[in-house]
Amino acid sequence: MGGKTVTRADLCEAVYQKVGLSRTESADLVEMVLDEISDCLVRGESVKLSSFGSFLVRQKGERIGRNPKTGEEVPISPRRVMVFKPSNVLKQKINQALAEAE
């Protein structure tokens, strides 16, 4: 299955190909897209991108975890985590594409 890793450079290339901007500006814009999403989440706001998915921030309370190697109990401090909830459209597209590839 796949096996390649897509990075920022590929996203910049896609923007460069589709919109008539310079490579430098394409790279800046990709960074700004990620920054706007990150800043929003850091403020505690969720980000909903239709037909792609949503990024949500969840508040986790303190819980007891266990070191899987030693079995030792360790408290896990309360924290905020970010989760990605893929849209049904994206899930369907991925399943269709990969089922056909088999």
Place this chain on the structure above:
Amino acid sequence: MIKSELVQRLAERNPHLYQRDVEHIVNAVLDEVGHALMRGDRVELRGFGAFSVKNRPSRTGRNPRTGQKVAVTEKYVPFFKTGKEMRERLNDGVDLGD
């Protein structure tokens, strides 16, 4: 924030661009991530996070209400792992571990 608001904010920061172009940029980024996942590729965005696809093999499930056996077909689910920098930023710059 929804996609149109994201486009709006980016357009405000880039007054030299048409709003239509900003829309194309946002879509190009999201499409590129989506297409990579459709190929089964991984998308690694340092500082932000990484998208990948996990395979869930077919299994025999059970209807929890009736206890009846049901066949669940193989499927692929998109997965996202938050990047280190993002994890820290969500917690006032403190790295609390995984």
